[in-house]
Amino acid sequence: EDKVVQSPLSLVVHEGDTVTLNCSYEVTNFRSLLWYKQEKKAPTFLFMLTSSGIEKKSGRLSSILDKKEPFSILNITATQTGDSAVYLCASTNFGNEKLTFGTGTRLTIIP
Amino acid sequence: GEEVAQTPKHLVRGEGQKAKLYCAPIKGHSYVFWYQQVLKNEFKFLISFQNENVFDETGMPKERFSAKCLPNSPCSLEIQATKLEDSAVYFCASSQFPSGSFTDTQYFGPGTRLTVL
Numbered sequence: 001e002d003k004v005v006q007s008p009l010s011l012v013v014h015e016g017d018t019v020t021l022n023c024s025y026e027v028t029n030f031r032s033l034l035w036y037k038q039e040k041k042a043p044t045f046l047f048m049l050t051s052s053g054i055e056k057k058s059g060r061l062s063s064i065l066d067k068k069e070p071f072s073i074l075n076i077t078a079t080q081t082g083d084s085a086v087y088l089c090a091s092t093n094f095g096n097e098k099l100t101f102g103t104g105t106r107l108t109i110i111p
Numbered sequence: 112g113e114e115v116a117q118t119p120k121h122l123v124r125g126e127g128q129k130a131k132l133y134c135a136p137i138k139g140h141s142y143v144f145w146y147q148q149v150l151k152n153e154f155k156f157l158i159s160f161q162n163e164n165v166f167d168e169t170g171m172p173k174e175r176f177s178a179k180c181l182p183n184s185p186c187s188l189e190i191q192a193t194k195l196e197d198s199a200v201y202f203c204a205s206s207q208f209p210s211g212s213f214t215d216t217q218y219f220g221p222g223t224r225l226t227v228l
Contacts, residue, residue: 034216042115042202042219088154096167097142097206099217101154 002027006089006102014110017079021105023089024071033065033072034099036088043088046074076107084109113137115220117203118185123226124193132223133185136205142166143186144206144217145178149199157201160186193227200224 003026013019025033032050036043047056049065049072056063060079065072076083086106090099116135124130136143145157156170160180171178175194180186190197204217 036219041221045216045218048216090154096169097159098144098156098167098170099146099154099204100156101146103153 002091002093002100004089004091004100004102006087006105008105009103010106010108012108012110013079015079015081017109018075018077019079019107021074021076021087021089021107022071023073023102024069025089025091025100025102027070027091027093027100029094030067030070031092031094034090034092035063035072035074036090038086038088038104039084046087079107079109081109081111083107115203115205115218116185117201117220117223119223120221121224121226123228125228126195127192130190130193130197130225130227132188132201132203132225134188134203134205134220135185136203137207137218140205140207140218142206142217143180144204145188146202146204147199148202148222149196154202157188190225193225195227198225198227 005024007022034048035046047063052067060077063074086104088104090101118133143160146154158168158171158178159166163180175191178188200222202222203220206217
């Protein structure tokens with residue numbers, strides 16, 4: 001069975017700090033890894049990664065995939081209180097379309 | 112529309128009652144997915160559709176859960192004879208392209224919170 005594991009489960013940092021969230025996976029016929037941010041309701045899409053070593057960047061957020069290990073990290077620099085959320089990592093594989101989610105990392109930014 | 116729409120936002124049912132949830136995918140998206148999130152824990156995949164056809168139903172509890180996506184109608188997820196453990200947020204997501212195209216990002220609706228008393 002496909003498995004996605006995130007660490008840490010929760011993280012509390014001060015505004016302005018840089019954080020790194022981790023995601024490892026065991027997926028048959030791996031296709032892609034996705035990061036989502038969940039605040040109160042719907043997860044909102046952040047990144048989709050399919051190739052090793054290519055960093056994706058959006059403002060203060062960036063993410064990279066290592067298919068050899070395999071794992072992915074999500075970095076957030078100069079954190080702000082609006083970054084407080086649960087960050088979800090999910091995988092897809094060839095053959096079915098469903099997302100397999102990790103349990104998420106709850107990030108709290110203290111002003 | 113440009114967003115996945117789900118109704119109702121909240122649904123309260125007594126144990127044993129029926130619950131029906133609705134989802135309108137983003138216009139032009141061929142795939143619809145249902146996920147269950149219990150107590151802010153991880154998402155459990157239930158079922159997916161490619162247009163009106165069931166694509167993968169491996170996550171569906173066989174006995175009480177059913178789902179449909181009919182042409183020109185919102186998709187629906189129905190739970191017959193709800194149980195306390197069905198209390199969860201049910202998310203619908205849609206995506207545009209099938210496997211292998213690398214544009215398979217799923218976009219989520221706001222969810223329906225089902226409370227079974």
